[in-house]
Amino acid sequence: MxxxxxxxxxxxxxxxxxxVLAALILGACSPKVRTVPSSTVKTTTENPVTKPVKPAEKPPVKTPExxxxxxxxxxxxxxxxxxxxxxxxxxxxxxxxxxxxxxxxxxxxxxxxxxxxxxxxxxxxxxxxxxxxxxxxxxxxxxxxxxxxxxxxxxxxxxxxxxxxxxxxxxxxxxxxxxxxxxxxxxxxxxxxxPLEYHAMGAATFIAKSIKPKKVFILNSGFSAEKLYTSPFKRTLDSLSKRKIQVVNITVVRGNLTPLAAQLSNKDQNIFLVPSTKQAFLMVTLKSLDTLSKKFPVTLFGHPNWEKYTFLKAALLQRLNTHITSxxxxxxxxxxxxxxxxxxxxxxxxxxxxxxxxxxxxxxxxxxxxxxxxxxxxxxxxxxxxxxxxxxxxxxxxxxxxxxxxxxxxxxxxxxxxxx
CATH class of the missing domain: 3.40.50.2300 (Response regulator)
Incomplete structure (x- = not known):
């Protein structure tokens, strides 16, 4: 999140x-109270019986709190x-x-x-x-x-x-x-x-070490705020792969992914990163990506905020083999x-x-x-x-x-x- x-x-x-919060707060640091029983005084008319005097026992050593x-x-x-x-x-x-x-x-x-x-x-x-x-x-x-x-x-x-x-x-x-x-x-x-940059770094680390693709396609909406995610993502991917994984940045307009077809693999997983949180962009772009997945193997990585978006349906995200960080x-x-x-x-x-x-x-x-x-x-x-x-x-x-x-x-x- x-x-x-x-x-x-x-x-x-x-x-x-x-x-009731005030009562809860008062209980936050309540001291431990030990109850000490009070002594009782007994009266008697009988003559006292002398008993042998025992040496006084040393009180137990109290462990300091x-x-x-x-x-x-x-x-x-x-x-x-x-x-x-x-x-x-x-x-x-x-x-x-x-x-x-x-x-x-x-x-x-x-x-x-x-x-x-x-x-x-x-x-x-x-x-x-x-x-x-x-x-x-x-x-x-x-x-x-x-x-x-x-x-x-x-x-x-x-x-x-x-x-x-x-x-x-x-x-x-x-x-x-x-x-x-x-x-x-x-x-x-x-x-x-x-912070967000560590989500990006976590996703890049997983891709570089576990998937090891030849290319990663970043589908941008064009908003500059997405660079807060894509910049640390690319920096981490370049560092871990020693620039052997090619990062392809694409600005998607109206969900048009047709120009990508020539660069996709029919056998290996095609890795896509979509850093956007904009509903209109995501609805159109993910639908186009779903269509593309019928011809090419697709693995998608999304923004961590996607987890709370009700407009993104689990069935669609599952078909796209979607991963997010959390x-x-x-x-x-x-x-x-x-x-x-x-x-x-x-x-x-x-x-x-x-x-x-x-x-x-x-x-x-x-x-x-x-x-x-x-x-x-x-x-x-x-x-x-x-x-x-x-x-x-x-x-x-x-x-x-x-x-x-x-x-x-x-x-x-x-x-x-x-x-x-």
Whole structure:
């Protein structure tokens, strides 16, 4: 996925969820309380019986509690809309639900680590999806002194927030946005969702190493925005193949692919890349490509956003042997996923959304790093396989750490399956 705002509908549109958020937040860092029974005084008229005095036993040595690691979570709850006389718009309520769901998944991960002896202090802050509020939080001493800061979520808020935290300090996690790190230019940033260029690089790597074609045809619509995908794609393909794979760029007009016929193979797979996200262009071009596939073997690679486009029919994409890159595939048959589902349902009496699963993965990852005393300033962070996506980070000077892991998915049996 490459868009935070266009995920599947959130868990619930009910406003009551926001009113219980305060109670949830209060429980985020509740101390463990040990109840000590009070002594009782007995009266008696009998003469006391002298008993031999035993030497006083030494009290058991109390194991010191692990120092609490401080984590600040900054999400757009928009709690001011829950005040008396205020109300949420549909968009703001969707944003608030997303925040609650991510928070619940994140806290569930920390709770599971706490059961094994770890200790955390989770601080919750409301960014309100407001750049001025994010700017203000960047000056908050409680936030600045955290071991890890998770949030804000949206690019404008991240930019305003990170502008206040430019010196060498603890990591600032961008949890959901796929915006390019160059947008923010902050050495402390940890980008969890791979930006578009890493999707392009992942597709090119798969083609060069697994398919090894002689040519790749790029079908362009003519919009310059497509270069954000095609430029890193071609650069990676040229590098891995040492320019032995020819890249043919074509601007397609009204779906006319006839000029390509002379360059296509009747035996080998003809590899096409279509980087467009424009509905009108895709409908016409993919229909023409479908016609072409009746005479020539076709394998198609598409933009990662295609996964959420309902106008693209699975039957057509399957006929074209379509592949896309993704960071959002959950294996609901795995034992780990089912353990999480049972725990989430038992704790929150609700079904987890993608945001809850992402929150759980990221809470587990950073919670473990803190519990293990990991040096967060070293060049390479540990790899991690989560329920929703895996993490493989690279560090770039001035841009921080970037998760580069993407999966290759292919349409099979009218569904997207991970290519092993």
């Amino acid at each position: 490459t868009s935070v705002r266009n995920h599947r509908p959130p868990l619930s549109g009910n406003k009551w969820f926001i009113f 692990a120092k609490a690691s401080v984590i600040s979570l900054i999400l757009p709850f928009g709690l001011d809309h829950a005040a008396g006389g205020q109300r949420y718009t549909a968009a703001k309520l969707k944003m608030a639900n997303m925040s609650v769901e991510y928070y619940q998944g994140f806290k569930l991960a920390l709770d599971s680590l706490t059961a094994n002896g770890s200790n955390y202090k989770l601080q919750i802050f409301d960014s309100k999806d407001d750049a001025a509020q994010a700017h203000s939080l960047g000056l908050n001493p409680q936030v600045k002194n955290s071991e890890i800061i998770v949030g804000p979520v949206f690019p404008d808020d991240v930019k305003a927030f990170t502008a206040m935290l430019t010196s060498a300090r603890k990591p600032i996690v961008s949890p959901l946005s796929p915006a390019a790190p160059a947008t923010f230019k902050n050495q402390n940033l940890v980008t969890m969702t791979p 960071t959002d595939k959950v294996n609901y048959k795995s034992a780990e996923t089912n353990t999480f589902l049972r725990s989430y349902r038992r704790t929150y009496h609700a079904e987890p959304t993608d945001y809850a699963i992402k929150g759980f993965d990221q809470g587990l990852y950073f919670g473990k790093l803190l519990a293990d005393g990991e040096n967060m300033n070293k060049p390479d962070l540990q790899d991690f396989t989560g329920l929703h996506n895996s993490f493989h980070f690279i560090k770039k000077p001035g841009l921080g750490w970037i998760n580069t892991h993407v999966d290759i998915l292919r349409y099979q049996n009218f569904d997207l399956k991970k290519v092993e």
